[in-house]
Amino acid sequence: MTLQDQTGVAFRPAERIATLGVSEILQIGAKAAAMKRAGRPVIILGAGEPDFDTPEHVKQAAAEAMARGETKYTALDGTPALKAAIVEKFKRENGLDYTVAEITVATGAKQVLYNAMMATLDPGDEVIIPTPCWTSYFDIVRIAGGVPVAVPCDGAQGFRLQPEALAAAITPKTHWLMLNSPSNPTGAAYAEADYRPLLEVLRAHPQVWLMVDDMYEHICYEGFRFTTPAALEPRLKGRILTVNGVSKAYAMTGWRIGYAGGPEALIKAMAVVQSQSTSCPCSISQAAALAALTGPQDLLPERAADFQRRRDLVVAGLNAIPGITCRLPEGAFYTFADCSGLIGATTPEGGTIASDRDFCAWLLETAEVAMVPGAAFGLSPYFRISYATSEAELREALARITAACARLTRD
Numbered sequence: 001m002t003l004q005d006q007t008g009v010a011f012r013p014a015e016r017i018a019t020l021g022v023s024e025i026l027q028i029g030a031k032a033a034a035m036k037r038a039g040r041p042v043i044i045l046g047a048g049e050p051d052f053d054t055p056e057h058v059k060q061a062a063a064e065a066m067a068r069g070e071t072k073y074t075a076l077d078g079t080p081a082l083k084a085a086i087v088e089k090f091k092r093e094n095g096l097d098y099t100v101a102e103i104t105v106a107t108g109a110k111q112v113l114y115n116a117m118m119a120t121l122d123p124g125d126e127v128i129i130p131t132p133c134w135t136s137y138f139d140i141v142r143i144a145g146g147v148p149v150a151v152p153c154d155g156a157q158g159f160r161l162q163p164e165a166l167a168a169a170i171t172p173k174t175h176w177l178m179l180n181s182p183s184n185p186t187g188a189a190y191a192e193a194d195y196r197p198l199l200e201v202l203r204a205h206p207q208v209w210l211m212v213d214d215m216y217e218h219i220c221y222e223g224f225r226f227t228t229p230a231a232l233e234p235r236l237k238g239r240i241l242t243v244n245g246v247s248k249a250y251a252m253t254g255w256r257i258g259y260a261g262g263p264e265a266l267i268k269a270m271a272v273v274q275s276q277s278t279s280c281p282c283s284i285s286q287a288a289a290l291a292a293l294t295g296p297q298d299l300l301p302e303r304a305a306d307f308q309r310r311r312d313l314v315v316a317g318l319n320a321i322p323g324i325t326c327r328l329p330e331g332a333f334y335t336f337a338d339c340s341g342l343i344g345a346t347t348p349e350g351g352t353i354a355s356d357r358d359f360c361a362w363l364l365e366t367a368e369v370a371m372v373p374g375a376a377f378g379l380s381p382y383f384r385i386s387y388a389t390s391e392a393e394l395r396e397a398l399a400r401i402t403a404a405c406a407r408l409t410r411d
């Protein structure tokens with residue numbers, strides 16, 4: 001693919017990114033924002049970030065770090081103080097014993113994943129990714145030269161990977177399995193009983209490593225007990241990368257701090273990648289993350305309770321719409337609803353809803369509600385709502401979706 005700009009200069013992107021584009025989530029967000037700027041009252045239920053502010057004591061710690069002059073490069077993959085706090089966090093909250101040498105800090109959990117894939121994948125290495133999944137997994141694997149292997153997990157299985165499906169997907173080229181619990185986009189989470197049989201399968205395949213993305217650990221609801229594989233199966237800990245971060249739990253998406261615990265050799269290899277990309281995470285953000293991990297934690301259950309009320313509101317509202325069914329998520333701040341009952345319907349404008357992409361595009365245009373189609377996450381026909389927004393907005397959005405769907409006709 002060669003692109004020509006107005007001056008006639010040819011641009012040829014590298015093969016590794018030639019087939020990739022900016023994520024559909026960002027594209028929908030940009031379109032909705034443009035509509036808003038044009039004066040249309042769009043409700044955006046697409047964003048993957050909490051709507052509350054970074055806690056005051058965290059901002060204060062950042063200001064103090066700046067005042068102390070902590071504005072220079074730091075140690076490559078995390079300051080000693082932050083790494084020590086992460087060791088302590090894993091011990092306190094997950095019952096995991098990592099040494100400081102087994103900890104890495106990066107510019108967001110996204111960079112942690114990127115470093116891990118760049119550090120380990122050779123061309124053709126396969127990475128098993130249960131879908132629906134966070135869209136970045138596929139493209140990070142591709143950029144690193146690997147081959148993402150999708151294993152579809154439908155709603156009937158609670159969107160969770162089943163051990164038989166995992167076993168069937170493993171080949172001699174499989175290098176990693178990626179798991180995310182609670183999940184973006186489904187909100188589904190793996191309890192101990194869900195993890196155990198998967199870990200048994202992995203025990204029988206020593207070449208397969210496990211990357212677990214625990215980003216939404218602190219947004220879990222009543223009746224669900226969060227757990228993480230390295231704590232459940234110490235015999236596998238030597239080939240597990242436990243990824244986490246401060247973005248979602250502490251409303252710190254813009255500070256860009258993610259971290260992981262894993263075997264020292266892997267952590268060292270990831271540091272090599274980081275040393276030639278960002279050099280180190282932002283010094284001020286690291287001071288802020290340190291305050292988040294070591295400061296008062298009572299905001300975490302408070303926020304989770306808040307999100308749970310919104311989840312209940314959205315799930316009940318969606319299930320009341322004929323043609324839509326929505327499973328009750330165990331965590332995160334997303335619902336992933338099935339809209340198969342609306343596929344084939346005719347819109348008042350005379351169009352046909354042939355897919356979840358059509359449904360979301362039509363809703364954005366006519367009801368001015370922005371949501372992301374399941375296709376963007378690898379499973380159709382579904383749509384994802386991020387309910388990290390006010391209850392008033394959620395109620396208004398549900399009213400608009402309900403009214404819009406009532407105008408659809410089916411033969």
Ligand SMILES: Cc1ncc(COP(=O)(O)O)c(C=O)c1O
Pocket residue numbers: 048107108109110111134180183184213215245246247253256257258
């Ligand atoms: C499942 C999952 N993992 C990781 C991330 C990235 O987090 P960070 O902001 O730390 O890069 C996200 C962000 O949306 C996510 O949904």
